Structures are given as C-alpha cells and as structure tokens.
Amino acid sequence: MKSAAAHTIHTMISWLLKAVWIAGTILVLLALQPLLQSGAIIDPYWFRILLLMGINVTLAVSLNLINGFCGQFSIAHAGFMAVGAYTSSYFTLHALYTPVRNLSFAQQATWMIGALLVGAVTAGIAGFIVGIPSLRLRGDYLAIATLGFGEIIRVAILNIEEVGGASGLSDIPPLSSFFWIWLIALMTIALSRNLLVSSHGRAVLAVREDEIAAEALGVPTTKYKVIVFAFSSALAGMAGVLAAHLDLSIYPSSFTFLRSIEIIVMVILGGLGSTTGAVLGAALVTLLPEGLRYVPAFTVRGYVVEMQAWRMVIYSLLLIVLMLTRPRGLLGGMEWSWHGLSRIGGRWFRGRPSDRNLPPEEQGEGDLL
Amino acid sequence: MSRRQGSGIRDPGSGVGDQEPGVRDRGNPGALLRLESCTRAFGGLVAMKDVDLEVHPGELVGLIGPNGAGKTTVFNVITGIYEPTAGKVLFDGKDISGRKPHQVARAGISRTFQNIRLFRALSVMDNVRIALHLRHRHSFPAALFRTPGVANEDRAQTEEAHRLLEALDLGHLSGEAAGSLPYGEQRRLEIARALATHPQLLLLDEPAAGMNDQETDRLMEIIREIRRVFGVTILLIEHDMGLVMGICERIYVLDYGEVIAAGLPEEIRADPKVIEAYLGVENDEL
Numbered sequence: 001m002k003s004a005a006a007h008t009i010h011t012m013i014s015w016l017l018k019a020v021w022i023a024g025t026i027l028v029l030l031a032l033q034p035l036l037q038s039g040a041i042i043d044p045y046w047f048r049i050l051l052l053m054g055i056n057v058t059l060a061v062s063l064n065l066i067n068g069f070c071g072q073f074s075i076a077h078a079g080f081m082a083v084g085a086y087t088s089s090y091f092t093l094h095a096l097y098t099p100v101r102n103l104s105f106a107q108q109a110t111w112m113i114g115a116l117l118v119g120a121v122t123a124g125i126a127g128f129i130v131g132i133p134s135l136r137l138r139g140d141y142l143a144i145a146t147l148g149f150g151e152i153i154r155v156a157i158l159n160i161e162e163v164g165g166a167s168g169l170s171d172i173p174p175l176s177s178f179f180w181i182w183l184i185a186l187m188t189i190a191l192s193r194n195l196l197v198s199s200h201g202r203a204v205l206a207v208r209e210d211e212i213a214a215e216a217l218g219v220p221t222t223k224y225k226v227i228v229f230a231f232s233s234a235l236a237g238m239a240g241v242l243a244a245h246l247d248l249s250i251y252p253s254s255f256t257f258l259r260s261i262e263i264i265v266m267v268i269l270g271g272l273g274s275t276t277g278a279v280l281g282a283a284l285v286t287l288l289p290e291g292l293r294y295v296p297a298f299t300v301r302g303y304v305v306e307m308q309a310w311r312m313v314i315y316s317l318l319l320i321v322l323m324l325t326r327p328r329g330l331l332g333g334m335e336w337s338w339h340g341l342s343r344i345g346g347r348w349f350r351g352r353p354s355d356r357n358l359p360p361e362e363q364g365e366g367d368l369l
Numbered sequence: 370m371s372r373r374q375g376s377g378i379r380d381p382g383s384g385v386g387d388q389e390p391g392v393r394d395r396g397n398p399g400a401l402l403r404l405e406s407c408t409r410a411f412g413g414l415v416a417m418k419d420v421d422l423e424v425h426p427g428e429l430v431g432l433i434g435p436n437g438a439g440k441t442t443v444f445n446v447i448t449g450i451y452e453p454t455a456g457k458v459l460f461d462g463k464d465i466s467g468r469k470p471h472q473v474a475r476a477g478i479s480r481t482f483q484n485i486r487l488f489r490a491l492s493v494m495d496n497v498r499i500a501l502h503l504r505h506r507h508s509f510p511a512a513l514f515r516t517p518g519v520a521n522e523d524r525a526q527t528e529e530a531h532r533l534l535e536a537l538d539l540g541h542l543s544g545e546a547a548g549s550l551p552y553g554e555q556r557r558l559e560i561a562r563a564l565a566t567h568p569q570l571l572l573l574d575e576p577a578a579g580m581n582d583q584e585t586d587r588l589m590e591i592i593r594e595i596r597r598v599f600g601v602t603i604l605l606i607e608h609d610m611g612l613v614m615g616i617c618e619r620i621y622v623l624d625y626g627e628v629i630a631a632g633l634p635e636e637i638r639a640d641p642k643v644i645e646a647y648l649g650v651e652n653d654e655l
C-alpha cells in the first residue's frame with residue numbers, strides 16, 4: 001500500500017502531466033493556425049478541406065460512440081448537428097452586437113466557448129429527449145426511429161420563422177477557425193478513448209455485446225444507452241456550432257438525412273467500433289468529393305455525367321464493395337497505438353491480442369446448447 | 370486433459386471471499402431467497418406454477434427436472450428477466466419481484482446462463498472487469514477526463530480481475546477473446562464473471578452442460594471450492610441428476626412447472642414421483 005502522501009503526490013503529478021499535454025496541444029494548434037492560414041504551406045483550398053475534415057472527424061468519432069461502441073444504430077446525427085448549429089448561431093447573432101472584427105482574441109475565444117456550450121447543451125438535451133423513447137427499440141426499428149427523429153428536427157427548424165425557415169440564418173459571426181475545429185476534434189478523440197478504457201466504457205461495450213448478460217452483471221443498459229446517445233449528440237452539436245460559424249450561413253437543407261448517412265459511411269468505412277477507423281473514414285469521405293472534382297465530366301448518350309453529382313451513388317458502391325471484401329471496415333475494429341507503431345516496421349495498425357475489438361472466433365462447440 | 374487434479378481454486382486473497390457462509394444470516398432464521406407461490410405464464414403456457422422455494426444462507430441447493438420443466442424460467446423470474454405473473458420473490462427479506470435485472474444484480478444475486486452468454490468479442494479480462502462495474506465509484510465525466518482517481522480504480526479493477534481469474538485457473542488466458550476459449554473454459558469464465566459482482570447468491574444454470582465426465586468432475590470440485598473460499602450461497606440447476614446428488618445438500622424437483630418433490634438427495638432419489646418424471650422422459654438419467 002502506498003502512503004497517503006505518496007498517493008497525493010502521484011495524483012498531483014498525474015494532473016500536472018494532463019495539464020501539460022492539454023497546454024501543449026493548444027500551443028501547437030495556435031502556432032499552426034497562422035502558418036496554415038497564410039497559404040505558405042497549403043493553399044486556401046486545401047486549408048478549407050482540412051477544416052471540413054476536422055468537423056467530420058468530430059462527427060464520425062462521436063457517432064462511433066453510439067453506433068460502434070454501444071451497438072445502437074442511429075441515423076440522426078445531422079439532426080443533432082443542426083440543433084447545435086441553429087441554437088448557437090441564434091445565440092451569437094443576438095447576443096453579439098459588436099462586430100467580430102473588433103474583438104480581441106480573448107473576447108473571440110470567450111464567445112466561441114459560449115457558442116460551443118450552447119450548442120453542446122441543447123444538442124445533448126435533444127439527444128436525451130430523442131434517446132429515451134427510441135433506445136427502447138432495437139436494430140432496424142431503432143435506425144428507422146432515429147431517422148424519423150432526425151428529419152423531425154430538420155422539419156421543425158424549417159418551420160420556425162424565428163430562425164429563417166427555409167432561407168436559414170446568415171451573417172453568423174465568423175468565430176470558428178482551424179484552432180477551434182481541431183481542438184474539438186482532438187478533444188472528441190481523447191474523450192472517446194478515455195471513456196473506452198474506463199469502467200463506464202466497458203459497460204458500454206457490454207451493452208453492445210450482450211444486453212441480457214450486461215444487465216445480469218449489474219449494468220443498467222438503458223441508462224448507458226441514453227447517456228452515450230446524449231453525449232454523442234452533444235459532440236455532434238459542437239460540430240454543428242463549428243460548421244455554422246465557419247460557413248456563416250446555415251440552411252435546414254444542410255442537415256438532411258443524407259448528411260447523417262454520410263457520417264455513417266465514415267464510421268463504417270473505417271470500421272465500426274474503432275476510433276482510429278472513424279478518423280480515417282472521416283478523412284477519406286472528406287477527400288472523396290475533392291478527388292471526384294478531378295474526374296472530368298463525360299457524356300453518356302448525350303447526358304453529361306459529373307462524378308461530383310454521383311457522390312451518394314459512389315458512397316453506396318464503396319460500402320457494398322467494402323462489405324464484400326472487408327465487412328469489418330478498413331481497420332476491422334483495430335486501434336492505432338504508439339506501441340503498435342514501435343513494432344515491426346510497416347505495421348502501423350495493430351490489434352493487440354487483448355484487443356477488445358477482436359472478431360469473435362466462432363467455436364464449433366458453442367453450438368452444443 | 371493435462372490439467373492438474375484436485376481442487377483448482379486458490380484463495381484469491383484480500384477483497385474477495387472475506388465472508389464465511391451464513392455470515393449474512395444474522396441469526397435470522399429467514400431464508401436468503403424465498404419464492405412464494407411464484408407463477409409465470411407465457412400466453413397459455415404456464416412455465417412455472419405456484420413454485421415455493423427456499424435457499425438458506427450458505428446452502429448449496431439443486432434444482433432439477435426434465436427438459437422444459439421450467440428450471441431456467443425460475444432463474445429468469447428470480448433475476449428479473451421475467452416478472453412473475455403471480456407470487457413473490459423475496460431476497461434477504463425484501464420483495465425483489467418486478468425489479469430490473471441490474472437492480473437484482475446490485476441486490477446481490479449473480480448468475481450464469483444455460484446458453485453461455487459471454488461478451489465474446491471482448492477479452493477474458495474485460496469480461497470480468499465489466500462485472501466489477503457494480504462497485505465502481507467514479508462519475509461518467511470523470512471517466513471522460515480520466516482523472517487520476519479513475520486511473521487508480523482501473524488499476525485496482527485489473528488487479529482484482531486478475532486475482533479472480535487466477536483463482537479459477539484462467540489467469541493465463543486473460544488477454545484472449547472470450548469467444549475463442551474452449552467450451553469448458555468459457556463455462557468457468559462465466560462463473561468467474563458472476564463471482565466478480567460479489568454476490569451473496571450465485572445461480573448456476575446447467576454449468577456442466579456439454580462437458581465430458583472429466584470436465585464435469587472438475588467443475589463439481591470448483592463449485593465446492595467456490596463456496597468455501599467465497600462464502601457464497603448457491604442454487605444450481607442441473608439436468609444430470611448424478612452431478613446434483615453428488616454436491617447438493619438439498620434438492621428441488623420441477624416437472625411441468627411445478628415442484629413435485631423437495632428434500633435431501635437420498636429422499637429425492639427414492640421418491641416415486643421423481644422416478645416417474647424422469648423415467649417418463651429419459652430412462653438413463655438416474
């Protein structure tokens with residue numbers, strides 16, 4: 001047993017290390033911001049893609065919490081993103097009278113944090129309210145219910161004149177930036193991975209694996225589903241805040257279920273139940289339309305075919321091919337780790353034997369009963 | 370099998386098994402578990418009818434009966450998976466009928482399943498650590514930020530899970546995916562996992578099903594030892610009467626959802642109703 005003093009010192013050092021990590025990350029992002037924005041390293045076009053990628057990483061990693069780790073298939077993420085985008089924009093539009101250009105960095109940061117909190121809390125509450133009835137359902141029924149709720153949120157917004165109806169909100173203050181987008185993306189990844197290695201996170205995995213067994217071991221399954229759903233929604237809300245304050249105008253049509261499906265494609269592409277996979281999927285899906293831009297338009301029987309317009313079709317084909325060749329996604333549920341990196345050259349992604357996401361190996365004997 | 374013979378249970382050390390059988394009895398003659406004319410119907414089918422059953426602290430009680438007699442249904446009613454259609458389930462004097470399964474687990478009842486229900490894709494270690502969840506103390510936000518307290522608790526959980534796995538001779542498998550274990554080990558892991566909740570009452574649903582004679586013998590050894598080391602009261606379902614006769618102190622016999630006999634193994638063995646129930650189904654069970 002460690003003495004109380006040693007314990008306290010250990011705790012303080014742990015906190016200190018954590019603080020150093022966070023401060024370091026913030027400093028690096030702050031230093032990168034002007035460097036990247038200046039166009040010296042990447043041109044503005046790719047800079048913008050980097051920003052969109054950060055938002056997509058937040059969306060995919062947060063959706064993976066509910067779809068991948070908790071095993072509850074939800075198609076409502078764009079709806080919660082919309083809640084965050086709209087409430088925070090309404091908040092900044094009405095509360096922020098001073099033109100943003102005249103704000104100091106500290107003031108801007110304060111407003112951004114305020115907007116993020118507004119978006120996260122409202123989207124989290126929306127997730128909680130939607131989650132309670134929907135999460136009683138399973139499988140396809142849950143997917144359909146969440147799809148419905150996502151659309152209800154969008155149609156509700158469409159019919160609220162106060163937030164512009166179909167013409168949306170514009171002149172939103174430009175508070176979002178590379179720094180904030182990637183800070184939230186990295187935070188989402190960190191929180192997600194912290195959760196997974198905790199007792200709460202293992203309870204969440206238990207819900208995915210076998211609800212009856214989880215209950216029998218004292219895991220309140222419904223509670224966990226609702227908590228994870230609300231938390232995941234809150235993160236999606238933050239992504240909405242960042243997107244709104246980047247694009248400066250938002251429309252209900254930006255948050256249709258097609259957007260939700262795009263996020264699901266990211267998660268499935270990378271491999272359900274892997275944070276690394278969600279990041280990879282988000283990166284790929286962000287880059288895909290840009291890649292398609294380079295495919296020249298061609299004509300088939302007089303019709304001009306532009307690959308960009310066929311994005312959703314390409315997603316579908318991509319998913320079908322993936323399901324046929326790598327049903328568990330590109331990473332097959334494995335996670336990236338420093339330790340894995342340091343092992344045999346070339347093997348960047350590693351599945352530890354203790355990896356909680358190993359595919360279940362079917363045992364013939366298991367069928368005896 | 371190359372496994373060493375005899376008792377496989379090592380004392381898991383501090384934290385587990387620090388309570389003697391019957392300690393919870395507090396001089397109260399009441400049963401730890403009491404079913405009062407419990408009935409459970411599925412539509413027209415009455416799977417469990419007016420079942421009265423008592424398990425006293427420290428006992429090892431058997432529940433037997435032919436296939437489809439309603440034994441598993443009894444467990445499902447006790448653990449809250451099904452609500453009794455009529456009657457009451459009392460645990461430690463409190464009415465627990467109608468509670469959710471996780472609340473029943475929290476109250477101190479743990480179980481295994483006839484069709485093994487491990488978290489197959491998770492490691493052996495994680496299977497046990499999930500069962501330690503009941504006694505964890507940190508909030509969800511604390512876990513998100515992985516406060517030092519969470520990290521410490523995590524280490525403690527890993528250590529305790531490891532002790533438990535060692536005690537059940539599964540220590541060397543802690544990194545394996547639970548679903549990849551051989552059948553007998555899966556059954557043992559399920560018992561280890563159930564014990565990790567520190568139950569007062571352990572319900573074992575056909576723990577020997579699908580095992581060969583050697584494995585069954587070893588399992589009986591393990592069950593006896595678990596009771597001694599962990600001080601847990603056990604209610605055990607078994608299809609095979611031989612096993613039950615060997616280790617149970619008292620036996621209930623269920624047929625068509627009703628208790629047709631209850632008593633000491635010798636009494637049960639000689640009971641004409643029991644013989645008939647078993648003869649009616651499978652001749653060689655006795």
Ligand SMILES: Nc1ncnc2c1ncn2[C@@H]1O[C@H](COP(=O)(O)OP(=O)(O)O)[C@@H](O)[C@H]1O
Nearest residue numbers: 411414416434435436437438439440441442443
């Ligand atoms: N959820 C259920 N729905 C309908 N019938 C059930 C259900 N569970 C059990 N039964 C029926 O109840 C009877 C008793 O089943 P069970 O308790 O599993 O028997 P045992 O464990 O003794 O073999 C069987 O006829 C079974 O089909």
Ligand SMILES: [Mg+2]
Nearest residue numbers: 440441442483
């Ligand atoms: Mg049964």
